Amino acid sequence: MISFAYAQSAGPAGGGLIEMLAPLAIMFLIFYFLLIRPQQKKAKDHAAVLKNLQRGDQVVTAGGLHGTVHGLTDQVVTLEVDDNCKVKVDRIQIARIVKGAA
Numbered sequence: 001m002i003s004f005a006y007a008q009s010a011g012p013a014g015g016g017l018i019e020m021l022a023p024l025a026i027m028f029l030i031f032y033f034l035l036i037r038p039q040q041k042k043a044k045d046h047a048a049v050l051k052n053l054q055r056g057d058q059v060v061t062a063g064g065l066h067g068t069v070h071g072l073t074d075q076v077v078t079l080e081v082d083d084n085c086k087v088k089v090d091r092i093q094i095a096r097i098v099k100g101a102a
Contacts, residue, residue: 050091053077058098061089066098 053059057069059079067079070086077094079087 049097050094053091053094053097059094060096060098062093062095065089 053069053072055069055072058066059069059077060066061079065079065081065087067081067087069077070080071078072091075091076088077091079089081087
């Protein structure tokens with residue numbers, strides 16, 4: 001019969017730290033390629049959309065408001081949602097461009 005103490009020390013000697021850190025490194029790589037990297041790419045694409053925003057573009061905000069860009073500043077976008085009805089929203093809240101300038 002094998003004693004409990006002998007069964008624990010029967011494995012190969014050395015390499016304990018590497019064996020312990022390898023699964024953590026693999027999990028980090030999986031999280032990076034499945035979660036972090038796609039999120040960074042999406043944020044980069046959204047920043048490019050906001051940078052290229054022009055007057056006359058038809059856009060949709062994060063809240064679902066549809067409108068045409070009437071005015072632009074660094075922080076605020078003025079949307080014309082109907083005739084003589086303009087709404088100011090933060091530039092970061094523009095979700096997507098529906099159609100470019102006519």
